[in-house]
Amino acid sequence: MTILTSKFNFRGRDPHPAAKASLATVLKVAGALGPYSTPGGSGTPVIGPIFRGAIVCMDVNGEAILADSDATNVAYQATQQKTPFFVAVDGDQDFDGAFVHKVTALQGGMEILTDQFTVDPGLIPGAPVCPGGNIVGDVGMFRLAVPTIVPATDEQIYGYVGSEGYNTVTGLLHVIIPQGV
Amino acid sequence: MSNYQQESPEVTARFVNSNFVRKIEEGRVKEAEVESSAFIREKLRQEAAVREIIVPVGISEDEIDRDENTDQPKKIIDKEPDSTATFCQFQGTGQRTWFYGPRYSIFFGKVESQRFTKSKFELMTYTSDIRKILSDNSVKDMADEEDRAFYNLVTDIIALNPAVQRTSGPFQSSTFKGSGQSMLRRRRPIGKMLMTKSRFMDAIDLPATTVGSDVAKRHFDEGIEATQKLWGYPCVTTIKADIYDDDRAYMFAPQAPNNFLGNFYLLQDATLFIKQEADIIEFWSYEALGLGIGNALSIQEILFT
Numbered sequence: 001m002t003i004l005t006s007k008f009n010f011r012g013r014d015p016h017p018a019a020k021a022s023l024a025t026v027l028k029v030a031g032a033l034g035p036y037s038t039p040g041g042s043g044t045p046v047i048g049p050i051f052r053g054a055i056v057c058m059d060v061n062g063e064a065i066l067a068d069s070d071a072t073n074v075a076y077q078a079t080q081q082k083t084p085f086f087v088a089v090d091g092d093q094d095f096d097g098a099f100v101h102k103v104t105a106l107q108g109g110m111e112i113l114t115d116q117f118t119v120d121p122g123l124i125p126g127a128p129v130c131p132g133g134n135i136v137g138d139v140g141m142f143r144l145a146v147p148t149i150v151p152a153t154d155e156q157i158y159g160y161v162g163s164e165g166y167n168t169v170t171g172l173l174h175v176i177i178p179q180g181v
Numbered sequence: 182m183s184n185y186q187q188e189s190p191e192v193t194a195r196f197v198n199s200n201f202v203r204k205i206e207e208g209r210v211k212e213a214e215v216e217s218s219a220f221i222r223e224k225l226r227q228e229a230a231v232r233e234i235i236v237p238v239g240i241s242e243d244e245i246d247r248d249e250n251t252d253q254p255k256k257i258i259d260k261e262p263d264s265t266a267t268f269c270q271f272q273g274t275g276q277r278t279w280f281y282g283p284r285y286s287i288f289f290g291k292v293e294s295q296r297f298t299k300s301k302f303e304l305m306t307y308t309s310d311i312r313k314i315l316s317d318n319s320v321k322d323m324a325d326e327e328d329r330a331f332y333n334l335v336t337d338i339i340a341l342n343p344a345v346q347r348t349s350g351p352f353q354s355s356t357f358k359g360s361g362q363s364m365l366r367r368r369r370p371i372g373k374m375l376m377t378k379s380r381f382m383d384a385i386d387l388p389a390t391t392v393g394s395d396v397a398k399r400h401f402d403e404g405i406e407a408t409q410k411l412w413g414y415p416c417v418t419t420i421k422a423d424i425y426d427d428d429r430a431y432m433f434a435p436q437a438p439n440n441f442l443g444n445f446y447l448l449q450d451a452t453l454f455i456k457q458e459a460d461i462i463e464f465w466s467y468e469a470l471g472l473g474i475g476n477a478l479s480i481q482e483i484l485f486t
C-alpha cells in the first residue's frame with residue numbers, strides 16, 4: 001500500500017541514452033562566472049573550467065570541480081573514504097553549459113572514447129586509470145594509475161583501459177568505467 | 182485574453198481527470214498534450230516574474246546562429262555602435278571613425294520539470310484536477326528556474342558596479358527618485374520595477390501626507406493588491422522571496438519600443454509530454470530558452486535600509 005504521508009521517494013534521472021547503465025546526475029559548476037562577473041563583460045555567457053569528457057567530483061557544496069588525484073588521494077588516505085567521480089558529458093565550455101552553469105555527469109557503468117588523457121605507454125587494455133592531478137598538470141583528465149606518477153599507495157582507480165586500448169592513429173583512449181569502482 | 186477554457190462548475194475535477202486518462206488510454210496523447218501545454222504556458226506566463234520584465238519571444242530554426250565548433254544553437258545580438266557628433270565651423274568637418282558594432286550572444290538551455298510517473302489506477306483516485314497538479318508541481322518549478330537565472334544575472338551586473346547602479350535608502354519617495362535619477366543620468370529610460378510582494382506591502386505605510394489621502398484610503402480599504410504602480414512606475418511583484426531578495430528592488434529600462442535591456446528567446450515554449458506504457462503514465466514539461474542582458478547599465482538596484 002502506498003502511504004501518502006511517507007517522505008520516501010526516488011531522486012534521480014533517466015539514464016543517458018548512450019550510457020544507460022550509468023548513474024546520471026546534474027551538478028552545478030563550482031565558481032562559475034556569470035556574463036558580467038568580471039569587468040568588460042558583454043553579456044555573452046562565459047565558459048567555465050570543466051571541459052567535455054572531464055572527470056569531475058563534488059566539492060563540499062555538492063558542486064562540480066575537476067577531479068584532482070593529488071587532492072583526492074590525500075583525502076582518501078586520511079579518511080579511507082573514496083570520492084565519487086563522474087564524467088562530465090558536455091562540460092560547461094559548450095553553449096548550454098556556459099549558460100546554465102550545470103553539467104550532466106555520469107558515474108560508473110559506461111564505456112567511453114576520450115581524447116582527454118595523458119599519453120603513457122602503460123595505457124594498455126586492462127590497465128587502471130585515475131584522474132590526473134595538479135602536480136603533473138592534467139587535472140580532470142584520465143591517466144595511468146601508477147604510484148610513481150602520484151606518490152600515493154592508495155590511489156583511487158576510476159576505470160580501466162578498454163579492449164581497444166590507446167589508438168595512436170585517432171588519438172583516442174578506450175576506457176571502461178564499471179559501476180562501483 | 183487566454184485561450185485556455187476554464188473549467189465550469191458543472192464539470193468536476195474527477196471528470197476532467199477521467200477525460201485526461203481516457204484520452205491517453207485511447208491513444209489521443211497529442212490532444213491531451215496540446216490541451217495541457219496551453220494551460221501550462223498560461224500559468225508560466227503568470228508565474229515567472231522575468232517574463233513580465235523581458236517578454237519572451239519565440240525564435241525559429243532559421244533565426245538561430247550556428248557555430249563551427251558546436252552543434253548547439255546561439256543567437257548573436259547587435260548592440261548600437263558608439264558614435265558622437267560635433268559642432269564645427271562651416272569649413273570644418275565631423276570626426277571620421279571606423280565604426281564597430283559590438284555584439285553579444287544568447288545561449289540556450291533547457292528547463293525541465295521532474296518526470297512524473299504514476300500508475301493509471303492510482304491516478305483514478307485523484308479528485309483534484311490533474312492539470313492543477315501539473316501547474317503546481319512543474320510550472321512553478323520551471324518558472325522558479327527562469328527567475329533564478331534572471332536574478333543571478335541581475336545580481337552579477339549590480340555586483341560589478343554597485344557604486345553607480347545601487348541606490349540605498351528607506352522605502353520612500355526619495356529613494357525611488359534617486360534610483361530613477363541614476364538611470365536617467367545614464368540616459369536610460371525607466372520601464373518597470375521589480376520587487377517581492379512582501380516588500381511591496383511597505384507601500385501601505387506611505388502616509389497620506391506624501392501619497393495623498395485618496396491613495397492612503399484605498400490602501401486602507403482595499404490593501405495594495407489593486408495598486409499596480411509606485412510613483413507612476415509599473416511594479417512587477419513576486420511572491421518568491423526565496424529567490425528575489427526581500428531587501429532589494431530593481432528598476433529596469435523598457436524593452437519596447439527600443440530594446441534598452443536584453444533578450445529572452447524561446448526555442449520552444451513550455452510543452453507537456455505524456456507517455457503511457459501499459460498501466461504506467463509518465464508526464465513532464467520542458468522548454469528551451471535563452472536569456473541575456475545586453476545593456477548592463479539599464480538596471481538600477483534599490484537596497485532598502
